[in-house]
Every structure is written in C-alpha cells, then in structure tokens.
Amino acid sequence: MNKNFIGYFLLLFQPLFMASNLIVARGGVDDVPPISLSFWRWFIFFIILFVLNYKYLVDNFQTIKKESKRSFFLGLMGCGVCGIFPYMAGSSTTIVNMGILYTSSPIFIILISYFLFKDKINIFQFIGLLFCLVGVFAVILKGDINLLLELKFASGDFWMLGAALGWAIYTVMLFQWNSELKFFPRLTIISFFGFLSILPFYFIEHFYFEKTLFNEEFYYWILFAAISPGIIAFSLYTLTIKYLGPSTTGFTLYLYTIYGAFYGIIFFSEILENYHLIGTIFVFFGIYLVRRKSKNEIKA
Template sequence: MDSQASSSPRDLRIAQILLFVTPAMFTTNMVMARATAGLIPPVALAELRWLGVVLVLLPFCGRELWRSRAALRREWRHLVVLGFLGMGICGAAVYYGAVTTTATNIGLIYATSPVMIILLSRLLFAESFSFRQGLGTALALAGVLAIILRGDLTTILHLTFTPGDLIILGAAISWALYSVLLKHWRSSLSVTARLSAIAFAGVVVMLPVQAYELAVIGPPAFDARTIAAVATLILVPGVGAYATFGYMTKHLGPNRTGLMLYLAPVYTALMAWLLLGEAFAIYHWLGAALVLPGLYFATHKPDRT
C-alpha cells in the first residue's frame, strides 16, 4: 500500500520538510566520524552513542515500552536485525572506515544508498516506482555526480579508493537494507519507542565485538573533547536523525525517504564552507541545483483533482 495514501496531509507536509533537515543531521555523523578517527575506538564510539540514545529516549517512551511488552516479545527478532544493520554496521563500521577515508568520501558513498533502497524495495517487496519518481531520482543522481566529478567528466579516470571507502560502501548497503526493512516490518510501537528498542538491540548485538576491542585496544580516554563528541553524536545524528528518519519512512516510504541522502554531498560541502572556510565551488551550486528539484519531483505526490 502507498504510504502517502494512509498519511494525513499534515504528516506528509512535516515529512517533506524533514526531508531537507534530516540530511544535515546525518552529515554531522560523517564529519564527526572523521574528526574522532583515532580518538575513540570505533565500536566504543558506536556503543556510547547508542547507549546514550537509549538513555535520552527512555524518559519519553519508557512507559510505552513497559506497556508494550507483548509487542516487544513478538518483534524482538526484527529489532535485533534492525539494531545490527542500523546501529552496528552503520555505526561502528562507519567509524572504523573513517580512519582511512574522508568525511566527504563518506557522504559521497552514502549517496548511493537511494539507488540500493529502490532496488531492494523492488526485489524484496515488489514496491512500485513511478515515472515521476524516476525523473526526480535521475536529477538528484546527476547532481551528486556533478559534485563527485567536480563538474569534469574526466575526473572519473583519476578516482581512487581506500580500504575505508570499501567499508563505508558495506555500511551504505546495510543502511539501504535497514531502511527497507524498517518500513515493511510493521510495528505497533511509536517511532520513539521503536527507535529506543532498536538502539538497545544494537547495543546488545555489539557487546561481543566491544569486549574484543577493549581487550585489544583498551577503553577510550575521556576528556572534554571526547565527551563533547559523544554528546553531539547522541543528540544530533542519533536521536534527531534516526527519529526523523523513522517518521519520514513511515509517511513517505523507504524509496522517497532514502533519496534524502542525495543531499549529503551538498550539505557536507556547505558545512565545510561554513565551519572550515573551504571554497564552495561552481560544481557544488550545480549539484544543488539538480538535487533539490530532483528530491521534490521524487517525493512530492501531485494532488489529484
């Protein structure tokens, strides 16, 4: 069933606005992943992030989770799989990959997720994809390519990849699968309660790997810098990004919601310009000029008269 057909106009408007806000929060994770590379061990960083998310959300959904014990027992397998994909692989793997790649590369590689989401939706659940969505997706993809190639097609001949890039590609595939399953595995829990349960499942799933990391590397050193980094990851790309992503997936569906990742390279370049003083080149403007209308066509369902 079309997710937009079962959502109110107000829900759709909010979801479409969040489509342009949420990528900025996800971009924060990409930048922080690079900034904390070598500072906090990857699995420890992921564990601290998602344990923090659980602790932040519990005061708001703890009662609902207690009342929904039967639903949790029914859905626990789904919660574990989603926690493994969304918090384990998309958490620790991203931080591990960031050691040998850049924040910009992370954003660019994650921008392939929308195509993977579309393919997995069709393969696993036979989800339809309209001509309008195809046009919008093509425009958005062209915008991402304009940024990757810096407006010059010959750039593709000189692209290089690191082990970190391949790890991030695996995380992007995991994110695509998480996105599709999050929509199609129905849940009686609210968005906040479900996110809290998935995050807790992710923390539990990562415990064996965390134990190995502690034995080999040791615990992270806590100071003002590491505490600030973890707090940022908990609140912005943790609670904020995943909660709004779950809301959008519920009301727009995984295909339309996944397209927001096409904005990641644009937002990464914009953040680098604002915070680091890096130049915002003409190809960034070209990319934005293609991505923004592409997202509109791909996600906005015209009114029928």
C-alpha cells in the same frame, strides 16, 4: 502558523542535525576509536529514550518480546552497520565523499525491494540506477580512470557504501515489518539491540586493537553523537513526516549531502573538486528519476 511552512522549515532544518554525524565520523575518530564511538553513542541514545518511554515499554513487554528477533535485526543494520561503518570511513575519506556516497541508499532500496519482494522497476528507475552508479564511481575514482585500472581506492569510500547498503536494508525491513509499538518506543528497542550487536566488536577493539580513553574528548563526542544526529535528528525527521509525508521528507537526503559538504569545508578545510560536483549531479538526477512514476503507474 501555516502547516506547510512548518513542514518545509523542518525539511530544511532537520538535515543540519542528521549531517552532523559526518562531523563525528570525521573528527570524533581522532579521539575515540570508531567502534567504541558507535557503541557508546547508541548506548546513551538508548538510555535517554528508555527513560522517556519506560512506562510504555513495561506495559507492552509482551509485544516487545514477540518482535524481538526482528528488532535485533533492525538494530544490527540500523545501529550496528550504519553506526560503525561511517566511523570506520571517517579516517580515510572526506565528509564530502561520505555525504555523496550515502545518498546512494535509495538505489539499494530499489534493488533490495526488487530482488527480495519482486517490486517492479520502471524505465525511469532503471535509468536512474545507471546515473547514480556513474555518480558513485565518479566520486570513488576521484575523476581519474587510472585509479580503476590500478585498483587504487580509498577504503573509507567502500565503508560508506556499506553503510548506505545497511541503511537501505534497515529502511526496507522497517517498512515490511509492521510493529504494534509506537515509533519512539520501537526505536528504543531497536537501539537496545543495536548497541548489544556492537558490544562484542567493541570488546575486541578495546582489548586487542585500541583502548578507549574515558577523557573529556570522549564524553564530548559521545554526547554530541547521541543527541545531535541521534535524538534531535530522529525526532525532527518524525515531525517532518507528520507534516509533509514520507515521500517529500525523503528529500532530506539531498540536503544531507549539501550540509555535509559545508561541514567538511568549514570544520575540516576540505576542498570541493570537480568530480564531487559531477558525481553529485549524476546521483541527484538518478534519485530524481528513481522517484518518478511511469505513466502506467500514474494511471493505476
């Protein structure tokens, strides 16, 4: 079978699973407290990967020990912040909003790279940042400037922006910190530190705010969250990078938003408003500009 066909099939197919995390964020929090949902999701995720990578992990224990501090930080960002925040968002905003706002993460990546690692921002990226900013505000304000004047915002939108920032930090540092470990064993260790970083907050939630009921709904949501937007999504994402490279694979973020909107409409009877379309256009066009290279970069 043609390599490009497989690659582009994966490009279209993978976001179906990645965006299913928005279903968990919107529907799962009705049955399982958000921090508990995140903790148990990453715990199951870790157990599955640990079983599959046990021998490699034992053989490379010294490398794991050497990289443990970095792995903990990546787990805190990638599993802790990006795990808890979307589930906190799900109780007070829509899937459509969450999907659009999450696509702002490439903008945070550009800014973090600029401020921490002095990466240059070209004119296209600067204009793209402005377009994305307008798009994000269009969604948060629901197209109504009075919400800004009255300071009335949905808390879930800000939780989702926090998740986008967390994913950006995770992505930048994952790239900056090279590892001697293979991808899935490294992901196993990151998920281990991820659920550990969530553990204290899970105890606080369970004993002081909302207890977790270990019923049928709990097991359904935890297994779904660990497998569909977890094991399957990460595996397909890795395969897509193998066939198409990281640059083209980055376009899964666009489809993530579109599939997320469909999930919201189909499963939760959400309605696409004009401000969603306006925000999406601005964000997508902004990301397109951010990904462009200036003439000087192309010549180099």
